[in-house]
Amino acid sequence: MLSRELWTRIVNIIERDGPIPFSRYMQMALYESGLGYYVNGLHKFGAAGDFVTAPEEGPLFGQALAALLDPLAETLGPDWTLLELGPGSGALARALLTSLDRPPARLLLLEPSAALREVQRECLAGLTDDLRGRVEWIDRPPAAFDGAIIGNEVIDALPVERFAIEDDGPYRLGVGVENGRPVERRLPADDRLRAALAAIEADLAAPLPPGYRSELCVDLAGWIETVTAPLERGAVVLADYGYPRREYYHPERSTGTLVCQYRHRAHFDPFCWPGLTDLSSFVDFTAVADGLVAAGLDPAGFTTQAGFLLGSGTLDRLEAIEDPAERARRTGEFKRLALPGEMGEKFKLIAATRGCALNEAPFLLADQRDRL
Numbered sequence: 624m625l626s627r628e629l630w631t632r633i634v635n636i637i638e639r640d641g642p643i644p645f646s647r648y649m650q651m652a653l654y655e656s657g658l659g660y661y662v663n664g665l666h667k668f669g670a671a672g673d674f675v676t677a678p679e680e681g682p683l684f685g686q687a688l689a690a691l692l693d694p695l696a697e698t699l700g701p702d703w704t705l706l707e708l709g710p711g712s713g714a715l716a717r718a719l720l721t722s723l724d725r726p727p728a729r730l731l732l733l734e735p736s737a738a739l740r741e742v743q744r745e746c747l748a749g750l751t752d753d754l755r756g757r758v759e760w761i762d763r764p765p766a767a768f769d770g771a772i773i774g775n776e777v778i779d780a781l782p783v784e785r786f787a788i789e790d791d792g793p794y795r796l797g798v799g800v801e802n803g804r805p806v807e808r809r810l811p812a813d814d815r816l817r818a819a820l821a822a823i824e825a826d827l828a829a830p831l832p833p834g835y836r837s838e839l840c841v842d843l844a845g846w847i848e849t850v851t852a853p854l855e856r857g858a859v860v861l862a863d864y865g866y867p868r869r870e871y872y873h874p875e876r877s878t879g880t881l882v883c884q885y886r887h888r889a890h891f892d893p894f895c896w897p898g899l900t901d902l903s904s905f906v907d908f909t910a911v912a913d914g915l916v917a918a919g920l921d922p923a924g925f926t927t928q929a930g931f932l933l934g935s936g937t938l939d940r941l942e943a944i945e946d947p948a949e950r951a952r953r954t955g956e957f958k959r960l961a962l963p964g965e966m967g968e969k970f971k972l973i974a975a976t977r978g979c980a981l982n983e984a985p986f987l988l989a990d991q992r993d994r995l
């Protein structure tokens with residue numbers, strides 16, 4: 624029902640204005656008021672949802688981030704602020720607040736979805752009054768602060784443009800309607816897409832060949848600039864699945880990285896059940912690194928999730944767990960987060976700083992900066 628209502632809304636726009644760019648379709652499929660995937664109030668996260676993120680697996684990811692942020696908190700002093708972008712279920716916020724030796728004076732949760740804010744409120748309800756009292760929800764970046772900005776799996780949820788390279792140049796892929804069904808349409812590439820593609824190709828060994836299809840987040844640098852602008856002194860840490868640019872736009876990855884998730888099954892049809900299916904695309908970490916530098920931040924690390932967990936003392940924390948059953952559970956969690964065939968290599972963390980140093984050790988064990 625919900626999916627049909629959303630599709631009807633999309634069809635009405637296409638019938639009125641003509642085919643829409645894929646980025647507009649993705650924006651509506653994920654965020655259309657009351658109906659989009661992230662705002663419709665249906666369950667998304669964890670075993671009963673559509674996908675499991677690192678903080679959903681258990682506390683280890685949050686504990687590793689806490690180990691990174693505690694020394695920064697010591698430098699910044701007790702009034703430091705933590706801003707989490709796109710907190711999802713609230714699992715990372717909870718793990719951080721309960722793991723940090725020096726919890727922030729304020730934990731700001733930037734969450735556009737009212738439905739997810741309620742999920743986050745419930746997730747944090749069991750915290751002490753003191754910790755819960757530090758949490759504030761915001762719908763736009765706050766005023767200037769000293770502290771840290773974190774975001775796990777937020778960039779992959781930003782709408783992307785899809786493009787196809789043909790013999791006569793690039794096309795922007797869009798969405799039209801045929802017999803009431805969504806169909807892909809080729810639209811002319813606008814100047815923004817052409818400029819973004821030229822910047823990508825300048826980093827590749829050869830131009831993208833005819834027949835090549837992929838996607839890119841044209842608004843990424845602007846988004847990074849906006850969300851990091853309030854940070855006066857501190858660090859930004861963004862985690863997601865993705866590749867450095869030369870691997871992302873590798874000749875063999877010629878159909879792009881867009882992926883849809885429904886009840887723990889991945890599929891590749893973005894028109895299937897809009898509003899009920901998660902749509903996301905892998906992250907071009909070179910674009911993220913460029914965006915952070917363009918926003919005036921200093922690069923501080925780029926590594927795999929496995930490298931980050933190992934480099935920030937996760938094995939010591941596992942060994943210190945006394946209860947054998949709990950240690951076995953957390954060891955299982957560690958394997959899911961860190962094994963190369965699971966989340967260990969595909970997921971990466973990138974960090975940058977402004978006006979202060981970050982403990983770079985967690986980024987050095989599997990340092991990937993030379994691949995950016």
Ligand SMILES: C[S@@+](CC[C@H](N)C(=O)[O-])C[C@H]1O[C@@H](n2cnc3c(N)ncnc32)[C@H](O)[C@@H]1O
Nearest residue numbers: 661676708709710711733735736775776777780
């Ligand atoms: C894939 S979920 C990740 C949730 C959580 N960080 C985790 O790791 O489990 C994406 C989250 O980003 C939020 N989001 C989407 N666009 C956003 C934006 N422009 N700014 C901040 N958050 C955004 C979504 O509402 C959702 O909470």
